[in-house]
Amino acid sequence: MTPAPMHPALIVFDLDGTLLDTHADLVESLNHTIAALGLEPVSYDDLTHLVGQGARVMIERACRLRGHPLESAAVPQLLERFVAHYAGNMPGHTEPYPGLVAAMDRLKADGYRLAVCTNKLESLAFGLLDKLDLVSYFDAITGGDTFEYRKPDARHLTGTIDRAGGDIARTVMIGDSINDIAVAKNAAVPSIAVPFGYSDVPVSSLDPDVIITHYDELTPELVARLLREYAQKVAV
Numbered sequence: 001m002t003p004a005p006m007h008p009a010l011i012v013f014d015l016d017g018t019l020l021d022t023h024a025d026l027v028e029s030l031n032h033t034i035a036a037l038g039l040e041p042v043s044y045d046d047l048t049h050l051v052g053q054g055a056r057v058m059i060e061r062a063c064r065l066r067g068h069p070l071e072s073a074a075v076p077q078l079l080e081r082f083v084a085h086y087a088g089n090m091p092g093h094t095e096p097y098p099g100l101v102a103a104m105d106r107l108k109a110d111g112y113r114l115a116v117c118t119n120k121l122e123s124l125a126f127g128l129l130d131k132l133d134l135v136s137y138f139d140a141i142t143g144g145d146t147f148e149y150r151k152p153d154a155r156h157l158t159g160t161i162d163r164a165g166g167d168i169a170r171t172v173m174i175g176d177s178i179n180d181i182a183v184a185k186n187a188a189v190p191s192i193a194v195p196f197g198y199s200d201v202p203v204s205s206l207d208p209d210v211i212i213t214h215y216d217e218l219t220p221e222l223v224a225r226l227l228r229e230y231a232q233k234v235a236v
């Protein structure tokens with residue numbers, strides 16, 4: 001009997017703080033948004049506590065931080081202000097992290113598929129990756145509004161895997177913060193954490209399977225080993 005063809009292995013990336021260093025533009029657009037309410041700007045240090053659940057939650061958290069909790073009716077207009085500013089300035093100061101593009105080239109040359117699973121709005125994620133000429137690397141790009149659920153709900157990751165034509169048993173999730181490692185655990189997928197993003201706690205405390213400090217470490221061999229070891233661990 002001919003064995004069933006294996007799905008190509010898939011690497012699913014978080015976006016903000018993982019693929020791209022977006023912090024300067026997030027802070028700028030957030031401060032532009034809350035300035036409409038006369039609130040003092042937030043800083044990069046604040047961002048690690050504000051980002052993670054998409055723009056709407058980031059705006060709500062920033063206003064609360066500045067002592068101005070929002071009525072829910074006020075949110076849509078502020079979200080619109082944020083999106084218009086952010087989309088109008090893309091790509092701004094945003095850049096891929098060092099070594100990312102070379103790592104993606106290496107993995108694709110080895111037959112890996114790549115996808116993005118972010119809590120950023122899908123249109124902003126797609127638009128930003130497009131401005132940076134990175135869209136063609138990915139078989140799927142899903143955002144916090146693509147489905148009716150988002151990270152850390154396992155279905156955001158499993159839905160991304162389906163769209164990318166991947167197989168959950170041959171998928172690795174890579175991210176910078178708690179939602180990414182939690183979604184991987186919730187979906188029973190191995191995780192890689194990067195410490196250069198926007199986590200408000202050390203990534204080691206999130207208990208990822210591997211931590212890489214630079215994309216030079218993201219090799220086909222590392223991913224293959226991680227998939228092998230995770231499968232053995234689950235089988236025990």
Ligand SMILES: O=C(O)COP(=O)(O)O
Nearest residue numbers: 015016052053054118119
């Ligand atoms: O925009 C956010 O709040 C989070 O985005 P991320 O999931 O790509 O880190």
Ligand SMILES: [Mg+2]
Nearest residue numbers: 014016017176
């Ligand atoms: Mg992130």
